[in-house]
Amino acid sequence: MGDNNTTDWSIGIKFVQFQKNSSLHAGIRRSPYAAMYGCEAKVGLTSSLLSDEVIQRMQCEDGLLAVLTTGQNGEELGPVPSAELAEVHFDMECASPENDLSRKENIIAQRKGARTRQLAQAERMVKRSRIDLAAVEPLDNAAVPIPLVDKGRGDPKNILGVVLERDQNDMYTIGVNAGVLKAKM
Template identity: 35%
Template sequence: MQENETTKWAEGLRFVQLKKNRSFHRGIQRTPYEAMFGIPLVNGLKDSNLPLEIVEKLHDDDDIYRLESSVGRNIEQVVSEKSDSEFQNSDVEEELLRNNEIRLKSINQHRSHSIACLKKQATEMLQQSCSNFPKIEIGQNVLVKSPDVDRGRLAPRNILAVVLSEKDDLYQLGISTGVLEKLYARNEFQPSQTNSLTSSDVPIENKLSLRTVAAKESNSSQGFVRCNCRKQCSNKKCKCLLKNLKCNSKCHSSTSCRNK
């Protein structure tokens, strides 16, 4: 928009789409255009069937229009010179059908190979995930990261929990004050070096959210509220000011503030 001095941003979307469709995709090992149409993206006159010496002589739209009209006249002239019997015996239709079959075969080959590449990539990603996040045994202690917005400056970064059960790669965790309501995926916690907490230490009847636990374990008076104000935090629309709290470093980053 800056280079062309225009505000019509939507007109540039097709160029972004073209660039994405002609970019090599590591997953399918080809461009998206090739996976869809079975041939490389045709872009510009140099990628057309026109001879290069003709393309170099085309400078503007008028030259292209004149070329189209001249080609059309040549075709009409050739057609008028042929007799009806010659057209009946012509193999133009057969040639078109043959080209269409070749095109469909190429498309099917590209799509089949793309699907195979995606399945291979998914298998590799799954193997890497299993390597980075191995399964946790029931009864093992883990560390769950406290929500940044609910953690004060002096509060611990992680909460010690114990694995109570596992189903469909989702884990139910318990802490010393109750059971965490949410089921956690393997990448949301890390194994603990100690096993000081056991399943018998967890009061199962208490259901707690992680934010509630983090707030209780925090030793700071601030850190539980964060605002995203853009008007200097000067009215009651500011969450911090509404609760009579000062804005901290976790609030708005560069905007000026009157509540510090």
């Protein structure tokens, strides 16, 4: 977008969205596109069912239209009046009930794998937070943050207090110089 000197960011947003959805997600160990649709995102002719030698022979759109009207092996498939119809014709050629069933099974497997990886990631995050944010005991010192709406520019960010009590849900009653705080932390 910066090279084109344009401020219309909506032009490039689809490319950004595609890049985000087709890149590897570290948590689920697959792309979000693959987790949703059961296969990797396909872009261009190299991800189509056309053989590599047929793709290499094509020089322009007319070559693609020629392949779609005559087929890869040279058999006559009939005329294709426009590129839009050629695309629909090509996609319909690849559909089959057996292919559809295996695709659905693959989608289910990918989603199940993504869910398993996401649960494992959540468990690691909870374990890490329990280590980093260890429970404190009564009579330990605590720094209680002061909300932005309740303080001025020169006021401190925190107020120091002492933990008086801890309940079964790890909620703490904290005492400060002015008394006991009403809210549990």
